[in-house]
Amino acid sequence: MNVACDIELQRKLTPGPDETLVFDAPKSLVDTPMHFCPGCQHGLIHRIVARTLDDMGLQERAIAVGSVGCSVFVYRYISMDCVEAPHGRATAVATGVKRARPGNFVYTFQGDGDLAAIGTAEAIHAANRGERISVIFVNNTTYGMTGGQMAPTTLLGQKTTTCVKGRERETAGAPIRMAELMAQLDGVAFSARVAVNSVKNIRKAEKAVRRAFEVQEQGLGFGFVEFLSTCPTNWRLDPIKANERVETEMIPCFPLGVFKEMGE
Amino acid sequence: MSRIVVLESRCKGCLLCAAQCPKKIIRQSERFNAKGYKIVEVADEDMALCTGCASCAMVCPDTAIRVFRTRKSAGAGE
Numbered sequence: 001m002n003v004a005c006d007i008e009l010q011r012k013l014t015p016g017p018d019e020t021l022v023f024d025a026p027k028s029l030v031d032t033p034m035h036f037c038p039g040c041q042h043g044l045i046h047r048i049v050a051r052t053l054d055d056m057g058l059q060e061r062a063i064a065v066g067s068v069g070c071s072v073f074v075y076r077y078i079s080m081d082c083v084e085a086p087h088g089r090a091t092a093v094a095t096g097v098k099r100a101r102p103g104n105f106v107y108t109f110q111g112d113g114d115l116a117a118i119g120t121a122e123a124i125h126a127a128n129r130g131e132r133i134s135v136i137f138v139n140n141t142t143y144g145m146t147g148g149q150m151a152p153t154t155l156l157g158q159k160t161t162t163c164v165k166g167r168e169r170e171t172a173g174a175p176i177r178m179a180e181l182m183a184q185l186d187g188v189a190f191s192a193r194v195a196v197n198s199v200k201n202i203r204k205a206e207k208a209v210r211r212a213f214e215v216q217e218q219g220l221g222f223g224f225v226e227f228l229s230t231c232p233t234n235w236r237l238d239p240i241k242a243n244e245r246v247e248t249e250m251i252p253c254f255p256l257g258v259f260k261e262m263g264e
Numbered sequence: 265m266s267r268i269v270v271l272e273s274r275c276k277g278c279l280l281c282a283a284q285c286p287k288k289i290i291r292q293s294e295r296f297n298a299k300g301y302k303i304v305e306v307a308d309e310d311m312a313l314c315t316g317c318a319s320c321a322m323v324c325p326d327t328a329i330r331v332f333r334t335r336k337s338a339g340a341g342e
Contacts, residue, residue, distance in 0.1 A: 012269045015332055019267075023321040023331035034326055038301065039278035043325040199284065199322050232278075239278035 026050035028059045030079050039239020041196050041229040042070055042138060046077050048202070049109070049136055052209045053080075056217075062105040065094040067119070069111035070144040088119025091126035094133040105216065107134040112153040113143040116178050120152075123178075127222045130187025134212045134223035137178060139254065140231040148234030152176040155253055160234070175253055179226040183259035189221035190214075192258040195228040197246040201256070211261065220262050228254055266316025266333045268306060274328035275303040281320035281329060287313045290320055 015021050025031065028050035034043045053059050059080055066074040068087035075082035085093035090108040098106040115123050115137050126133065142160055143149040149162040153175050157166040179193040190212045194205035205227065212223030228250050230242040237245060268290075275297060282290040282304060293305035306314065316333030 006273075009269070009271070013330060016334075018335045019332040020335060021330065022316055022333045023318040023329065025327045025330075029327060033274055033299070036325065038276035039280060039325065041325050043327065044323070047327050196323075199319050202322050239280055240283050243280060243283070 026054045028053045028062075028079050030077050032076065034077060035073060036070065037231075037233045039230060039232040039242060040070070040144075041140075041227075043077075044196050044202070045136065045138055045205075045227050045229060046074070046109075048196070048206055048209055049107070050078060052206065052213055053078075053105075056210070056213060058105045058213070061103065062107065063097055063101070065090045065097065065106065065108040067108065067110040067114040069114050069146075071109050071111045071114065071138060072145070074109045088114050088117070089122055090114065091119065091131070091133065091135060092122040094135075095126050095129075095131045098131060098133050102132070105134075105213070106132075107136060107213070107216075109136045110138070111144065112137070112139045112141065112151045112178075113146075113149075116152045116176055124181075124185070127182050127224065128185045128187050130189075130221040132216050132219060132221065134216050135225070136209070136212075137224065137226045138229045139178070139226055140229040140234075141175070141250065142231050142234045144231045144234055148231070153178075153254075155249060177254060179224065179254075179259050182222075182224045185222075187221050188260055189223060189262040190258075191224040191226075191260040193226040193228065193254055193256050195246055195251060195256055197228070197230075197243050204256070208258065211258075215262065226254075228256075265312050266314045266331070267311050268314060268320060269330045269332070270304055270306075271328045271330070272297050272303050273299075274326045275301060276326055276328075277301040277303055278325065279304065280323045280325065284319045284323045286317060286319065287315065289313050 064082045067090040150160040183191040192208040195201045215223045232242040289310035318331040321329040
């Protein structure tokens with residue numbers, strides 16, 4: 001049900017004379033239930049992006065490029081123009097959008113199966129060309145939507161439906177670290193890895209997204225932010241344990257930080 | 265007294281907010297929403313403990329929480 005239709009709720013949502021609303025949904029975020037599983041942090045990442053777009057006043061001229069995977073429904077949740085790209089090709093589509101409409105702000109929203117597996121070539125070459133686009137990359141170490149298969153980012157020893165005994169280095173290699181990889185490329189102006197497992201990390205993530213968007217606006221090059229996210233359903237964990245796993249298992253393998261930042 | 269409002273149609277009962285709350289006043293309720301999720305609540309008597317820090321809203325993956333902070337009365341300082 002639309003929140004606006006519930007009169008009792010509207011009464012509760014009206015601030016009293018001595019009250020201030022200190023947390024509200026961003027304007028760029030559509031007021032609708034999300035399809036994500038309970039505890040999945042995709043929705044939180046959409047909110048961080050929407051908040052940054054609001055703060056930078058970009059909603060009117062932003063164009064989002066969606067990918068395939070759980071990230072596919074970006075067009076339902078972000079209130080702006082969206083283009084849906086074929087699997088892995090979001091950075092290639094975004095390149096076209098940005099070149100055709102250089103005055104618009106263009107960003108992609110991609111998962112790890114999309115950007116780090118099927119779309120590795122497109123992502124790396126768009127970054128290397130220094131396309132003026134920003135990429136939001138959600139790494140949850142698995143193919144979430146298709147049933148939890150092994151992704152290039154799956155941790156060593158992690159069990160998935162296609163590596164039931166856990167990922168082995170000998171046959172499947174080690175997890176790919178995209179933020180570090182992107183930082184090596186000349187065309188990249190900003191590359192960072194962030195997590196959303198705590199309030200402190202969420203604040204750092206907001207800053208990183210803002211910087212990745214600013215480098216595009218300043219014409220410096222490609223902006224890249226890798227988010228560590230949970231997938232409680234495919235990790236077979238409850239949301240709280242999944243969130244703890246980010247701290248205990250993911251961050252040791254995928255260190256947080258800014259790996260490249262070009263000055264103005 | 266600060267307070268939070270949980271949008272019950274949005275809550276998926278993941279309890280990440282409850283884990284994050286420094287006052288530990290958010291708990292699972294006995295009610296289900298239309299989607300079948302067991303939603304969270306703050307008991308009326310516990311709401312007085314809310315500081316309006318917005319940690320719960322920050323970590324909520326579904327943006328299901330709104331936070332209202334009460335301004336201190338004149339003289340007490342902001």
